[in-house]
Amino acid sequence: MAYALQQLINGLTLGAVYGLIAIGYTMVYGIIGMINFAHGDIFMVSAFIAVTAFTLLAAFDITSLPLAITAVLITAIFFTSAYGWAVERMAYRPLRGSTRLAPLISAIGMSIFLQNMVQLTQGARVKPIPPVLEGGIEIWQSGGFTVQISWTQIMIVLVTIVLMVAFTYLITQTAFGRQQRACEQDSTMTALLGINVDRTISATFMLGAALAAVAGVMVTVYYGVVDFFIGFVAGIKAFTAAVLGGIGSLPGAMLGGLIIGLIEAFWAAYLSPEYKDVATFAILILVLMFRPSGLLGRPEVEKV
Amino acid sequence: MMLHMEGVHAHYGHIHALRGVDVTVQVGEIVTLIGANGAGKSTLMMSLFGKPGASSGRIVFDGEDITRVPSHLISRRGIAIVPEGRRIFPRMTVMENLLMGTAFADPANFNADIKRVYAMFPILEERAAQRAGTLSGGEQQMLAIGRALMSRPKLLLLDEPSLGLAPIYIKRIFQIIRELNTEHGMTVLLVEQNAHHALRVAHRGYVLQHGEIVLAGSGQELLASPEVRAAYLEGGH
Known part of the structure; x- marks a missing residue:
């Protein structure tokens, strides 16, 4: 029981991270109908920005923890959004209006480019950072097993909740959110109403990248190591989360992330840690076979 | 001209x-x-x-x-257009659709403009919180006209x-x-x-x-x- 509770905590933490990344997939799909396969690598770039920023802060002897984490978050969000903007501008915008396959290929090209760029400039080895946030709370002890929530896990879950609430408000209640949803439903009409669709698409990529940036910082703090390949696995799991929740649906992405995180944690704990990735991909296949519109998605064919 | x-x-x-x-x-x-x-x-x-x-x-x-x-x-x-097929935003509320017509309008005019549209199409006021996709064809047409008028063309x-x-x-x-x-x-x-x-x-x-x-x-x-x-x-x- 205690062991299961511990896995629940671990799974929620992981799920929060996947959910943050999944929103980027789902929003971009919603607005341009395309999977941004470079999104996982945007997350990876953010993790490296976090490592660099933490190292710099340590060099300047800045030890106040809240200050350091806030500074790293702001830095990562700023630069990662710029990456998100640049990826859209270079790899997708020139292909707007071409065949559906073209931007998919350039997305994969962008992904390979980002991985290689980081590998060349940062090295191919695993990069560790000194522990940022240590310790936690022991919440329960039973049968020689101690259930513990680390401060890092608490931070991840809290930051994710705050971001999701803020983000939901932005999309459902503000003029920007309304314009973003309008572009999703009918971009031509949105332009006829005086809205700059290209700018809205850019903003969507930047928002998705900003959330991935937060995920990147959180993962860096959580695991303490990063390498240039983390974007691939995390990206494909977050993509699975987005598909499971229903691609195009924001609550779906959050829910899907949570479910994938929990399944992965429990699978690793009770079945086999080596094959935990198999669980995720099996889910992806099952969802695509039996419920392609996902848990909260709408069917593709729509009566207008 | x-x-x-x-x-x-x-x-x-x-x-x-x-x-x-x-x-x-x-x-x-x-x-x-x-x-x-x-x-x-x-x-x-x-x-x-x-x-x-x-x-x-x-x-x-x-x-x-x-x-x-x-x-x-x-x-x-x-210039405002009520396009062929109406092209309202089906997964937005009637109110949100009308707001889409005000993307660059002066917010100070909003109350007067919405009153004018509601006076012309009382059904839109009744259905303000309803999803536009659930309206009938004629109501959707009124919504499309209302949306166009919100920009004071x-x-x-x-x-x-x-x-x-x-x-x-x-x-x-x-x-x-x-x-x-x-x-x-x-x-x-x-x-x-x-x-x-x-x-x-x-x-x-x-x-x-x-x-x-x-x-x-x-x-x-x-x-x-x-x-x-x-x-x-x-x-x-």
Whole structure:
């Protein structure tokens, strides 16, 4: 029981991270109908920005923890959004209006480019950072097993909740959110109403990248190591989360992330840690076979 | 002169949809374009927004050349469109759809504008919180007109506003077009297949055939013209 509770905590933490990344997939799909396969690598770039920023802060002897984490978050969000903007501008915008396959290929090209760029400039080895946030709370002890929530896990879950609430408000209640949803439903009409669709698409990529940036910082703090390949696995799991929740649906992405995180944690704990990735991909296949519109998605064919 | 199109050519894919069209709309007029399916009526309207853009010729609105102005900047100059098929946002509420018409409007006008729209279409006020996709066709048409009016346009473009509507709604829509023109001084460019209704409400009309203007005149003249009668009034409608 205690062991299961511990896995629940671990799974929620992981799920929060996947959910943050999944929103980027789902929003971009919603607005341009395309999977941004470079999104996982945007997350990876953010993790490296976090490592660099933490190292710099340590060099300047800045030890106040809240200050350091806030500074790293702001830095990562700023630069990662710029990456998100640049990826859209270079790899997708020139292909707007071409065949559906073209931007998919350039997305994969962008992904390979980002991985290689980081590998060349940062090295191919695993990069560790000194522990940022240590310790936690022991919440329960039973049968020689101690259930513990680390401060890092608490931070991840809290930051994710705050971001999701803020983000939901932005999309459902503000003029920007309304314009973003309008572009999703009918971009031509949105332009006829005086809205700059290209700018809205850019903003969507930047928002998705900003959330991935937060995920990147959180993962860096959580695991303490990063390498240039983390974007691939995390990206494909977050993509699975987005598909499971229903691609195009924001609550779906959050829910899907949570479910994938929990399944992965429990699978690793009770079945086999080596094959935990198999669980995720099996889910992806099952969802695509039996419920392609996902848990909260709408069917593709729509009566207008 | 509010709108002047001069020798406008436009292509829709491989189709040469407009072949040197001259159209003029004066301030305070209702002008209608009639013609068969595929004659280029909708293309003509959309070419004002550069979708598709004019490949040659000139479009002047309110004294300024707008031929090459990007689509999203056209409505800011005072042109609003109720496009073919209405194109409301089905997964937004009625209120959100109306708000989409105010993207660049002065927020100070909002209360007055929404009151005006609700006075014209009381059903929209009742359904303000309802998803627009659940409205009936006629209600969606009213919503599309309301959305266009929220931007306080100088020129209102209406593309087949009566298409697919029940007779009672068709009557109401044309009544509203007349009201907008006489009571609010709105200038209207109206595309219709329903030539009979359109010519009766319009001051002037143009007949479009294969991307060319083949006939122009006052609404009364066109209604009486044997060619128009044979082709558009006594046939299908």
